[in-house]
Amino acid sequence: MAHSLSIVLGYACTFKCRHCAIVGPPQQCLSEPEILFLTESINRFRFDTLILVGGEPTLYIPVINDLLSAVAYTPRVVITTNGGFAVTEELAEKTLRQITGLNEVQLSYDRFHSEFLAMENVENLKKACDRLGLRFSVVLTIQSPLDLALIAQLRKSGEFTIGVQKVVPYGAAKENKISYAYPSFDKEILTQYCPNKDGMVYMCGRGFSVCDIPRRGYEKYFFRTVEQLRESGFYRQITACSFGELAKKVGLHEGTLSAEHSCPCVLCAELFSGPEENSQLRP
Amino acid sequence: MTNKDAVIAAFLVSLGALSVAQASSYVSAISQDEKTVLMSTIAVAGDACGTGGSCDESLAVPTPK
Numbered sequence: 001m002a003h004s005l006s007i008v009l010g011y012a013c014t015f016k017c018r019h020c021a022i023v024g025p026p027q028q029c030l031s032e033p034e035i036l037f038l039t040e041s042i043n044r045f046r047f048d049t050l051i052l053v054g055g056e057p058t059l060y061i062p063v064i065n066d067l068l069s070a071v072a073y074t075p076r077v078v079i080t081t082n083g084g085f086a087v088t089e090e091l092a093e094k095t096l097r098q099i100t101g102l103n104e105v106q107l108s109y110d111r112f113h114s115e116f117l118a119m120e121n122v123e124n125l126k127k128a129c130d131r132l133g134l135r136f137s138v139v140l141t142i143q144s145p146l147d148l149a150l151i152a153q154l155r156k157s158g159e160f161t162i163g164v165q166k167v168v169p170y171g172a173a174k175e176n177k178i179s180y181a182y183p184s185f186d187k188e189i190l191t192q193y194c195p196n197k198d199g200m201v202y203m204c205g206r207g208f209s210v211c212d213i214p215r216r217g218y219e220k221y222f223f224r225t226v227e228q229l230r231e232s233g234f235y236r237q238i239t240a241c242s243f244g245e246l247a248k249k250v251g252l253h254e255g256t257l258s259a260e261h262s263c264p265c266v267l268c269a270e271l272f273s274g275p276e277e278n279s280q281l282r283p
Numbered sequence: 284m285t286n287k288d289a290v291i292a293a294f295l296v297s298l299g300a301l302s303v304a305q306a307s308s309y310v311s312a313i314s315q316d317e318k319t320v321l322m323s324t325i326a327v328a329g330d331a332c333g334t335g336g337s338c339d340e341s342l343a344v345p346t347p348k
Binding site for chain 1: 294295298299300301302303304305308309313317320321323324327328329330331332333
């Protein structure tokens with residue numbers, strides 16, 4: 001069973017990052033029936049960790065508190081934020097205090113977020129987390145290996161975990177033709193599994209899935225309930241098979257794969273959203 | 284490959300930026316200035332880690348490492 005559940009609370013955001021993969025109508029957020037249904041599911045499956053995302057989650061604090069107040073156990077609660085609210089240390093602390101049961105703050109900071117976010121906000125947020133006893137970390141999304149140089153800037157704000165991930169070419173990134181510069185096809189991907197296979201996502205207005213990447217035809221990989229997701233062919237295959245095993249099932253040969261297929265999400269899209277011959281992997 | 288190149292390549296692999304097979308040729312192709320930037324990053328990187336894949340930021344760093 002999945003250890004974590006990421007919940008896309010809504011799609012409104014205070015930033016418009018060029019690389020953002022999440023797309024959806026900004027006016028849409030979790031509805032009352034969705035909150036009720038979600039809390040029932042959370043209480044039934046008792047996910048260890050709830051990761052609250054958006055959009056910008058601090059735009060949805062009443063929704064978060066409605067949701068968490070109905071959770072009947074104590075999960076680890078994480079938000080992934082753009083930190084735009086942390087204009088001062090006091091404002092950062094005041095905002096975070098409003099979220100009942102919060103344990104951890106993940107800040108998204110990279111060359112794209114830095115177009116909107118001052119480094120001062122990073123420091124303010126880190127200090128506010130320290131004061132409130134919340135774990136603080138940064139998610140750094142890179143378009144090229146040289147983007148790792150931003151780690152040195154972040155270190156000026158203190159010691160904390162910096163998780164590195166690569167841009168995925170979906171959502172706004174796709175529209176803006178932004179992707180990670182893989183130098184060649186990385187064969188190692190064929191031995192790997194979906195990086196999200198141990199987690200689940202609930203995307204507001206769409207349902208449960210393994211991730212929220214808007215690959216081709218992805219709507220059909222969302223399910224109304226956790227049970228429907230778990231029973232689907234998609235879930236069984238993506239959680240049990242390596243990408244190499246899945247490629248073999250659909251007759252996709254290494255020679256036909258290009259540098260962009262080094263990205264697990266691009267390869268997944270190729271495997272699950274391809275032509276009719278990939279029907280073995282359909283939901 | 285120089286020792287410096289090897290250190291940079293290992294760093295890039297450790298953060299999941301490139302695979303072992305890709306890192307050596309990548310490092311040999313970048314400029315000395317770029318190598319200097321990466322070496323100074325290595326010096327302060329501390330608790331930085333790869334997140335195990337490239338997926339949406341909301342799903343990154345699912346557990347403390």
